[in-house]
Amino acid sequence: MTKQTILVAGSGFAGVWTVLAAARAIALAGREDDIDVIMVAPQPRLAIRPRFYEAVLENMDPDVSELLEAVGARFVDGIVETIGTETHEAAILRNDGTREAIGWNRFVLATGSRVAMPPIPGLDNHAFTVDQLDQAHRLDAHINGLPDLPETPARHTVVVAGGGFTGLEAATELHERLRTMFAPQAPRVVIVDPAPEIGAEFGDEAGRTVREALAEIGIEQRPGVLLAAVDADGAQLSDGSRIEAATVVWAAGVRAHPLAAEVSGEHDVAGRVVGDLFLRAPAAPGIFVTGDTVKAATDDIGNFNLMTCQHALSLGRVAGYNAAAELVGLPLHPYSQPKYVTCLDLGAWGALYTEGWDRQVKLTRAEGKKLKQEINGVWIYPPAADRDAVFAVANPDFVIVP
Ligand SMILES: Cc1cc2nc3c(=O)[nH]c(=O)nc-3n(C[C@H](O)[C@H](O)[C@H](O)COP(=O)(O)OP(=O)(O)OC[C@H]3O[C@@H](n4cnc5c(N)ncnc54)[C@H](O)[C@@H]3O)c2cc1C
Incomplete structure (x- = not known):
């Protein structure tokens, strides 16, 4: 009998748990x-x-080779x-530059997401992001080099565009780093966001807590404005004002990996494929979508997964199990993840943990x-390379939440 293949693209949270769950089902x-x-x-x-x-930035990309082998x-x-949505043969560009085709019986798209970079003048060349590890290292090296710059206000000024999770965590962490670096000179960190209030997306109680925390730390909040342009010396805002800053961080939204566009069917505004209950791409036979590349219902009262690691860890388990289940004849497992929590790091203030889609502060x-x-x-690190221990937590209904 010819061997069948489940091909998983991506080694992020969703990809790793897809592989582990598929191996368990097999x-x-x-x-x-x-x-x-x-x-x-x-x-x-x-x-x-x-x-x-x-x-x-230590131990930020653990090796999973032994885990895969196990x-x-x-x-x-x-x-x-x-x-290869029609041919069921994926084209692979190997690291050594050669090309290879791999035929598949089930394909799982787990290539994640990337920060969206709109055509704002200077954004590509002058702004930093914390989206991928190489970009985080680039920002780190830049911050470590700040003391060598001329002693101007721009040196200890940071503009963070985007007041969502990533922007808030980056802004509060950078404030703490610059506070230590330039003491007794206080840093200036400004969060810019088009929403009417910073933290508006967190709802009343959690949003208020975010704003109080920022005020206590001393972070400036500039709601209702957009980043209009970036250059080597600072940021231009949509209200016509300018902030002289050596550091501008872009943290305003992510998009699904471009391969998601190759999968036929409905896509959401972030480019994610709208998956069915079993995380199949309904219009692309044999293809499962998971992690940040899928939009799927988390419950039957109208909530959907967000582009989060929290969801990717479960989505991977379900996609992997179902991809294998289809090949071995097991019943498919519906994706469901009704419990939703958030834990937002706010630097020196501490962190804010909420439960529920209404974000009750806990x-x-x-x-x-x-x-x-x-x-x-x-919690979010891969498990040790022990087959039985891995299989004990690689089932599709395993959920990690406090
Ligand atoms: C700064 C920051 C803070 C965050 N904070 C939180 C948080 O507090 N809580 C939370 O739940 N989530 C958080 N997230 C979101 C979370 O990191 C993502 O939702 C999660 O990483 C998605 O997992 P994934 O496996 O779908 O994709 P990714 O983690 O993006 O992994 C994608 C994988 O695909 C690989 N890949 C890319 N292109 C290809 C290709 N063409 N072929 C093969 N492989 C490819 C990549 O190398 C990578 O291994 C944060 C994200 C950032 C950037």
Whole structure:
């Protein structure tokens, strides 16, 4: 019998858990000898993107080779250039520059997302992001070089465009770094966002807590304005004002990976494929979509997954299980993730932990920070390379929430 292949593109949270869950389902059916699980990604590393705003960039992309080996999956280095939605043969550009085609019976798109870069003058050349690890390192090197710049107000001024999760975490962390770096000179950190209030997306109670925390830290809030242009010396805002700043950070929204556009069917405004209950792409036979590339209902009362690691960890498990289940004849498992929490790092103030889609505030300050450190430092990391221990937590209904 010819072997069948489940091809998984991406080694992020969704990709890794897809592979582990697929391997588990195949093992449950005793079909290890006739189904291959192959992961394609630039490196066999899981980038811990939720930590890229942090000051110390250590252990940010743990190696998952041994983990993949432990569950019998293969790793192929490179990028998927085209999925082969009709031919069921993906085109891979290997890291050594050669090209290879890999035929698949089920394809799982787990290539994640990228920060969206709109055509704002100077954004590409002069703004920093904390979206990918190389970009976080670039910002880190720039911050470490600030003391060498001339002693102007711009040197200790940061403009952060985007007051969502990433922008708030970057702004509060940078404030703390610059406060230590330039003491007793206080840094100037400004958050710019088109919303009528910073933190508006967090709802009344959590939003108010965010604004109070920013005020206490001493971060300036500039709601109702957009970043209009960036240059080497600062930022131009949509209200005509200008802020002289050595550092401008762009944190205003992400888009699904471009390969999502290759998958037929409905897409949302962020470019995500609208998946069915089992995370299949309804108009593209054989293709599953997961993590930041899918929009899927988390419950039956109208909520959908956000582009978060929290959702990717479950979406990966469900997509992997279902991709394998279709091949081995197990019943498919519907995706459902009704519990939603957030834990927002607010630097020296602590962290804000909320529960529910209405974001009820449950923990603040040091208590919240303790939980954030546990989430960021332990919970979201890949498990040890122990097949039985991995399979015990790679089932599609396993959910990590406090
Ligand atoms: C600064 C920051 C803070 C965040 N904070 C939080 C938080 O507090 N809580 C939370 O839940 N979420 C947070 N997120 C969001 C979270 O990181 C993402 O939702 C999550 O990483 C999505 O996981 P993923 O596996 O779908 O994609 P990704 O993590 O983006 O992984 C995509 C993978 O695909 C690979 N890849 C890309 N292109 C190709 C290709 N062509 N072929 C093969 N492989 C490819 C990449 O190398 C990578 O391995 C944060 C993100 C950032 C940037």
